[in-house]
Amino acid sequence: MKKTNLLVTISLICAIGFSFGQRKKKDAVEVQTTEFIAQTPKLVVGIVVDQMRYDYLTRFWNQYGEGGFKRMVNEGFNCKNHHFNYAPTSTGPGHASVYTGTSPAMHGIIGNDWYDKEADKMVYCAGDDTMTSVGTNSAAGQMSPHRMLTTTITDQLRLHTQQRGKVIGVALKDRGAILPAGHSANAAYWFEGGATGNWITSSYYMDALPQWVVDFNASDAVEQYKKPWTTLRPIETYVESGTDANSYEGLQKGETTTTFPHDFPKLWETNGEFELLRRSPYGNSMTTDFALAALEGEDLGKDAITDFLAVSYSSTDYVGHFYGVNSKEIEDTYIRLDQDLARLFSELDEKVGEGEYTVFLTADHAAINVPAYLQDQKIPAGYLDMNGMKEKFNEFLKYKYGTTEMVKNLSNYQLFLDHRILSNLDIDIVIAQEEMAKELLSYEGIGQVYTGHQMWANEYTRGIPYILQNGYNQKRSGDVLIVPNPGFISYGKTGSTHGSPQIYDTHSPLLLFGKGIKQGSTVNRTEIPDIAPTISALLGIAFPNGTTGKPIGEVLEFE
Structure with a gap:
């Protein structure tokens, strides 16, 4: 009898132990499976550098510090053969394509402005006269994303989190803030310029500016940049660009030479006051200042629900258009942008936590070298x-x-x-x-x-x-x-432009780093519509509803 009871007891203990072991193993598998399904950074930061050619990354490499572009390359993933798969290659379509995971054929933003066949008039990609301006008495806030026909990754994040994940868009250009932020964003803010130098928005998002924006506009955060534009480093070290005095660059009103320094206080009144800052690296610094204020003011990345900060650096485009892609001005602009990126990442480390956020950086298009310069180098080029x-x-x-x-x-x-x-x-x-x-x-031509x-x-x-x-x-x-023809444009004789399907307009960077991103690089072709599904796969959320791109598998940590 005792022997029988002992056997029963041993059997029960073994059964319980086996059951407990199986449950532990199952729990471990479930946790592991969850890790392989998605990563949940506290914050995703999407960065679009307006008019950035891929070779700006390599050309100015030795001028960059360790905390900006180099940090993204060294700690993250570099897609070296990244391209726009459509034309026209311009700002509106670029921002829309990055965030929708598709091209103008699907999302409908076919230009910055285009001829509306039904209305028989030109329309602006973000223009919406049914809206009212917020933060200004001008019409600069009459904007919305209503002409974009598909959802964005930011929309999908909002839907996935039952509107609990915050989405904020920031750019000097209205379209650079509005299109990335998507249809259901909490807010998009852009720079009015002119005499006010204020950041504004549209009634599409809100009826009044939040207090942190009011406080930012009331501060001297923008006024501090009303100063001469001098090179950050000795100009003789800027050997990665052409001569400072040349005929390929535009002249600010009131200037007699294209050379540094550019005396902004002296040029202020005749060049649109705060508008002048757009055509300088100070515009990017202002954007960083405001993005960091949004990070703090909106409590982004403070909980386990993923938020999204969409930042577009517009001044690189203004400088490129005005001075050209081979100018000392463009080199100084990128050296200073590198410092702004380092400042942004440092604040993210402190406020969100290193390893708790994910960043991608790309462009909305690239740009051609000034054809007049190319002609002088005996390269086929010209003007239509x-x-x-x-x-x-x-x-x-x-x-x-x-x-x-x-x-x-x-x-x-x-x-x-x-x-x-x-x-x-x-x-x-x-x-x-x-x-x-x-x-x-x-x-x-x-x-x-x-x-x-x-x-x-x-x-x-x-x-x-x-x-x-x-x-x-x-x-x-x-x-x-x-x-x-390659090298031919319809544009003025000074400065660079873009818009064509040629490779100098399509080849742009794609850098990713942070939570869920592998360290490495690829020379396999990747395309702009691949970005949104890649980030969607990382987050484990639905792809934007017009997606035609595919996730870049080698980028993701759990692949």
């Missing part, structure tokens, strides 16, 4: 004579069709036709598109021309037509798409 082309094209239309009225608009290298007039003239739209394309292709019908009828997988098709929205884009 758009007025001459229009005159010649009108002559063709009159000769071929007897009228010019079927052409409604020419913008963003796209020709918009009036289909009703063509129908009344009994002209087949597909034939008309092809005839006009062939005519335009014969003009000097034009390298390729495609028709809307080609965009509809084919599925391109590589080359220029692939890039054009990703930028072609069936409802919003034009009937004929024009591609200038």
